[in-house]
Amino acid sequence: MMGSRLSITLLALAAFTTAAQAQDKDKTGDIIARGEYLARAGDCTACHTAPEGRLFAGGRAMPTPFGTLYTSNITPDPETGIGKWSADDFYRTMHNGRFPDGGLIYPAMPFASYTKVTRADSDAIFAYLRSIPPVSQRNRPHELRFPYDNRQLILGWRTLFFSEGEFKPDPTKSAEWNRGAYLVEGLGHCGMCHSPINALGGTSQSDAFKGGLIPMQNWYAPSLTSNREAGLGDWSIKDITDLLQTGVSARGVVYGPMAEVVHNSLQYLSDEDTKAMAVYLKGISEPSPPPPASSALPTTESSLLISLGKTVYDKNCASCHGTQGEGKPPHWPPLANNQSIEMQSAVNPIRMVLNGGYPPGTNGNPMPYGMPPFAGLLSDNEVAAVVSYIRTAWGNRGTPVSAREANELRSAPLN
CATH class of the missing domain: 1.10.760 (Cytochrome Bc1 Complex; Chain D, domain 2)
Incomplete structure (x- = not known):
């Protein structure tokens, strides 16, 4: 009897240990x-x-x-x-x-x-x-x-630009907003690209998310706070989440370094986390003054440039983007009233005309429509003309660009 009880006890102990190990695993x-x-x-x-x-x-x-x-x-x-x-x-x-x-x-x-x-x-x-x-x-x-x-020398950089500490939720904001802030400010390190980098390779806290040229890549990461750039204050949550998860939405398409971020990272986030990021990004946008109405080029030169640009556009671009820049979203983005076209920096539209590109292939958009490169077909003057045209046509409030700017970006790295 004693042996039987011992056997039962040992079997029970073994079963408990196995269950505990499985639970730990x-x-x-x-x-x-x-x-x-x-x-x-x-x-x-x-x-x-x-x-x-x-x-x-x-x-x-x-x-x-x-x-x-x-x-x-x-x-x-x-x-x-x-x-x-x-x-x-x-x-x-x-x-x-x-x-x-x-x-x-x-x-x-x-x-x-x-x-x-x-x-x-x-x-x-x-x-x-x-x-x-x-x-x-x-x-x-x-x-x-x-x-x-x-x-x-990093000690000096750290003194100027590094503040140690885990994320602290804002008690005046919702749990969803705070989750989005944690992902955008922390793990997502979005400020690394979307903040201006100074000569010391740092960013002041007051300039966080205000946009800037990505060093050595010659792509412009737009401001996430200014509604004139990538500020999302007037976007719907769906438009934002579509862009983050698939790379395309009714309001825009991502190319260049941001396409890599969507491909490698953002498309894998849960719907809840993507929505939280959208809520946060929409919440940090702030109104911006209208862009200056004056052109950087003389009136006569500007008029001739834009006239040439319309000719180039009608021949090469209108079949996809529409004669009035209306596009066919989400695959061919609209150019009329497009924030990325109107930004103060014209680097991105110039590079898209020169180099073309594809949005990322994602689960939500596995076969993206791309834009062909025109560097081999258009001269510097023609590139400047067509970019100037789309930045000023259909109510867009951008400014013209020069052939010199187009020429400088011909040799820019493709990633």
């Missing part, structure tokens, strides 16, 4: 899945995976005005990756912008945004990175000009 699996989702939200693959390279093995060249940085291996390889790191090490790196040994990280890694990430989310991302296949690939030394190769 499920919990670990849930954390890893959440970490993968958060790594997508942070677009980690965009920097830490080189073209044709292994996932998160680093080695991607990041040209900057100060020289070229090479991204690091964040696979769990113990010698060349983060295999020897602890969750505490990973959190300190995200939160403080320092390596586990205290070394300073160059701010091309957006730790000024990642410092807002919560400890729980940091731990989940770390668990996911620990679960991927390790890759033995040593980090390539940076190629920075003197004196920028002296990491101690």
Whole structure:
């Protein structure tokens, strides 16, 4: 009798242990899945995976005005990756912008945004990175000009531009707005592109999300606060979420670096998180004064340029974008009353005429319609003319551009 009771007790204990192990495994699996989702939200693959390279093995060249940085291996390889790191090490790196040994990280890694990430989310991302296949690939030394190769200079940058601290919800705003703020300001690090970068490679807090030229890429990331640029105050939530999730909406289409962000990151976010971002982005927009009515070119020259532009437009563009710039959304965006056409910077429309491009292929838009390049068909004068025409026709309030501007962008990198 005693032996039977012992056997039953041991069987029950074994069953309990097995159930507990299964529960722990499920919990670990849930954390890893959440970490993968958060790594997508942070677009980690965009920097830490080189073209044709292994996932998160680093080695991607990041040209900057100060020289070229090479991204690091964040696979769990113990010698060349983060295999020897602890969750505490990973959190300190995200939160403080320092390596586990205290070394300073160059701010091309957006730790000024990642410092807002919560400890729980940091731990989940770390668990996911620990679960991927390790890759033995040593980090390539940076190629920075003197004196920028002296990491101690980062201390000055940090004093001016880095404020450490996790995201603090605004109690006067809804939970949805705060979730959107957390994603946009923190994991999404949208301010890295959509804020002006000064000569020191930093952005003042007062200029956050006010738009600027992306260094070394020659694409303009429009202001997210100004309704004259990408401010979304008069967009519907659906128009915003469509753009974030699929790259196309009734109000516009994404190209260039933003197309990569949608492809690598935003299309994978949940409907709830995408809507939260839309609510936040719509909420931070602010009215802007109308653009100046005067043209940068003399009246006669401007008139001749725009007249030529109409001829070029009718021949090459009207079949898709309409004779009145009405377009055929969402595949062929309207050019009339299009914020991206009217912005003070004409870099993006010039590049689209020269280089063409495609919106990202996404689950919601797997076969996007693209625009052909016209660099080989149109002269600098013709490119300037047609861009000037679309910036001033149909009630658009942009200003003309010059052939010199078109020529300068012919050799710009395509990504």
